[in-house]
Amino acid sequence: MSDEHYLELCDNLVHFENASSVNNVFFDEANKQVFAVRSGGATGVVVKGPDDKSSVAFRMEDKGEVKCIKFSIGNKILAVQRTSKSVDFINFIPDYPHTEFTHECKMKNANLLGFCWTNWNEIVFVSDQGIEFYQVFPDKRTVKLLKSHSLNVNWYQYCPDTAVMLLSTTVQANVLQPFAFRSGSVSKMSKFEIELPVVPKPAKLSLSERDVSMATIYGQLYVMYLKHHSRSANSPSAEVVLYHLPREGVCKKTHVLKLNTTGKFALNIVDNLVVVHHQSTQTSLMFDIKLKESDGAVSAHHPVLPARSIQPCCIPLTGPAVVPSQLPVPCQLYSSSWSVFQPDIIISASEGYLWYLRVKLSPTVHMLQDKSKLMDFLLRRNDCKMVILSVCSQLVEGEQRGSLPVVANVFDKLNQVYKDFLEAEQSYSAAVEAGPTRGGVVHKRPIRSQAVIDQSDMYTHVLSAFTERKGASHKLTIAVLMEYIRSLNHFQIGVQHYLYELVIKTLVQHNLFYMLHQFLQYHVLTDSKPLACLLLSLESTYPPAHQLSLDMLKRLSTANDEIVEVLLSKQQVLGALRFIRSVGAHDNMSARKFLDAARQTGDDMLFFTVFRSFQQRNQRLRGNPAYNPGEHCEEHVLHFTRVFGEQALMKAATA
Numbered sequence: 215m216s217d218e219h220y221l222e223l224c225d226n227l228v229h230f231e232n233a234s235s236v237n238n239v240f241f242d243e244a245n246k247q248v249f250a251v252r253s254g255g256a257t258g259v260v261v262k263g264p265d266d267k268s269s270v271a272f273r274m275e276d277k278g279e280v281k282c283i284k285f286s287i288g289n290k291i292l293a294v295q296r297t298s299k300s301v302d303f304i305n306f307i308p309d310y311p312h313t314e315f316t317h318e319c320k321m322k323n324a325n326l327l328g329f330c331w332t333n334w335n336e337i338v339f340v341s342d343q344g345i346e347f348y349q350v351f352p353d354k355r356t357v358k359l360l361k362s363h364s365l366n367v368n369w370y371q372y373c374p375d376t377a378v379m380l381l382s383t384t385v386q387a388n389v390l391q392p393f394a395f396r397s398g399s400v401s402k403m404s405k406f407e408i409e410l411p412v413v414p415k416p417a418k419l420s421l422s423e424r425d426v427s428m429a430t431i432y433g434q435l436y437v438m439y440l441k442h443h444s445r446s447a448n449s450p451s452a453e454v455v456l457y458h459l460p461r462e463g464v465c466k467k468t469h470v471l472k473l474n475t476t477g478k479f480a481l482n483i484v485d486n487l488v489v490v491h492h493q494s495t496q497t498s499l500m501f502d503i504k505l506k507e508s509d510g511a512v513s514a515h516h517p518v519l520p521a522r523s524i525q526p527c528c529i530p531l532t533g534p535a536v537v538p539s540q541l542p543v544p545c546q547l548y549s550s551s552w553s554v555f556q557p558d559i560i561i562s563a564s565e566g567y568l569w570y571l572r573v574k575l576s577p578t579v580h581m582l583q584d585k586s587k588l589m590d591f592l593l594r595r596n597d598c599k600m601v602i603l604s605v606c607s608q609l610v611e612g613e614q615r616g617s618l619p620v621v622a623n624v625f626d627k628l629n630q631v632y633k634d635f636l637e638a639e640q641s642y643s644a645a646v647e648a649g650p651t652r653g654g655v656v657h658k659r660p661i662r663s664q665a666v667i668d669q670s671d672m673y674t675h676v677l678s679a680f681t682e683r684k685g686a687s688h689k690l691t692i693a694v695l696m697e698y699i700r701s702l703n704h705f706q707i708g709v710q711h712y713l714y715e716l717v718i719k720t721l722v723q724h725n726l727f728y729m730l731h732q733f734l735q736y737h738v739l740t741d742s743k744p745l746a747c748l749l750l751s752l753e754s755t756y757p758p759a760h761q762l763s764l765d766m767l768k769r770l771s772t773a774n775d776e777i778v779e780v781l782l783s784k785q786q787v788l789g790a791l792r793f794i795r796s797v798g799a800h801d802n803m804s805a806r807k808f809l810d811a812a813r814q815t816g817d818d819m820l821f822f823t824v825f826r827s828f829q830q831r832n833q834r835l836r837g838n839p840a841y842n843p844g845e846h847c848e849e850h851v852l853h854f855t856r857v858f859g860e861q862a863l864m865k866a867a868t869a
Contacts, residue, residue, distance in 0.1 A: 241555055288334050302316050365391060437459050437469075455469070573595065596663075688726070746763045
């Protein structure tokens with residue numbers, strides 16, 4: 215399995231046919247757009263994004279080298295930085311003039327480091343003296359200062375997903391000041407310090423911008439610091455230190471990812487996994503910070519899987535000189551020309567390609583031997599359902615079969631997620647039924663993730679196929695089925711009748727009637743009408759099943775009609791009559807149904823008894839033994855008269 219790759223590059227979103235003519239390539243993380251600028255924009259700017267709507271091409275006047283270029287959200291306003299003092303704006307809103315207008319930093323002698331759009335018309339200028347937060351008015355071709363903060367800045371980072379900006383301050387650059395942006399407002403968050411590696415005196419380290427990035431992992435914002443230890447340190451291997459950055463409260467160091475090697479690294483976040491690329495070995499490591507629950511202290515993590523390279527891929531040749539028979543050329547993986555952006559983007563400017571990094575789950579199944587840990591890992595991934603079901607199939611049969619305790623543990627993990635979803639659905643339904651709240655809170659229906667494996671999934675993809683395979687141990691088959699039912703009961707999830715049917719059919723198939731009898735007697739199998747009907751169908755194979763079915767229907771107390779039908783179908787007419795009397799249903803029961811069944815037996819005295827019983831009922835209820843026309847018993851009255859005479863019929867009336 216050493217040649218299996220669990221990472222791949224997919225979706226070649228951006229390609230420039232003549233990459234060599236591109237003077238500058240920029241990436242906008244907020245809009246996921248690549249800008250290819252030729253000759254300062256005079257010979258063209260090509261913008262490509264995740265879809266055609268975000269792709270655009272235009273020209274602009276060459277006013278010098280472009281240092282930074284970004285569209286506001288929705289491609290409404292273009293901002294271009296060409297100097298260390300100002301930013302130029304160009305309207306792209308329909309019916310607005312496309313002429314440029316410029317705005318300079320307000321802070322005197324400030325050196326503009328860059329800018330970030332936080333909304334379609336709100337922008338932050340970042341200089342070495344602080345930040346300036348502006349609102350842009352494209353119709354008036356002006357900007358308005360909303361807020362400014364003065365502080366010495368070395369470099370900055372911006373996370374568009376959370377609208378949080380990180381400013382590096384102090385001489386060693388390791389004191390970070392975060393700011394959070396919302397529509398028209400900016401708030402100063404608690405500053406924090408990054409712990410730098412200890413180095414021999416008098417040497418001093420400073421925090422490099424390329425060793426810091428921000429990303430959202432499991433819904434929480436983290437600052438990721440790639441920490442390189444000196445060779446003289448006790449543990450010279452590099453590590454990634456994660457600092458949890460909450461909106462409110464203090465930023466704390468929470469996780470340390472052990473890389474066990476040194477060199478050049480780059481980080482991506484894919485499906486809530488931290489992927490660390492190592493250039494010299496051309497491999498990647500994968501970490502899952504949820505596999506080790508935090509106990510309040512800093513959690514140390516090792517790679518989930520052994521280091522592997524990204525799956526090799528090829529780049530199709532394009533351009534007028536390309537011959538159709540020419541084969542695609544291999545992509546140079548882990549190239550020095552690669553630029554890595556959060557969360558999952560890799561760009562090769564020299565080849566003119568942008569890729570999304572993706573996790574392939576199938577290879578991980580064979581690489582992670584601990585099945586409990588494997589299930590924890592898979593349950594947190596996006597496209598996990600079919601892989602999880604495949605693992606379950608392997609656990610109950612085949613070479614990868616696990617022990618019963620392992621199978622039970624996996625079932626419990628699956629049903630915990632299943633139960634959580636059912637409870638969330640129940641809470642949502644109750645909230646909707648209760649109506650609008652005073653605060654006007656809108657209730658969101660819980661999203662069913664692929665990690666929710668319900669009973670239908672298990673039945674269809676795992677258990678039914680498992681019970682049908684040839685040469686299987688019936689003891690193991692029953693044990694696995696009962697283990698899954700035990701797990702459902704443990705989480706108080708109602709067991710679907712088709713699972714019980716699977717158990718019963720398996721028991722009958724192997725003539726394990728004594729076990730079936732015990733399961734029913736001790737209520738291991740929960741009573742239900744479908745189950746009772748299945749037992750009835752087994753009467754020819756196992757005669758006691760008839761009585762077991764009746765007992766089950768009686769216990770249900772809502773199955774009186776079904777019990778009557780069962781008894782009448784077995785020509786146990788008097789038994790059915792006694793039953794409806796015992797449950798007080800005699801007064802409302804259809805007389806015709808019983809008279810039909812009595813005549814079908816061919817027993818005249820039985821018919822006489824039933825006929826008289828309903829006459830007596832009619833007398834008690836209506837003061838007259840005659841059958842009402844609505845009961846449609848005319849043919850039975852004629853039959854009674856024919857067999858027993860008119861006098862017998864009249865005798866009931868005078869009785």
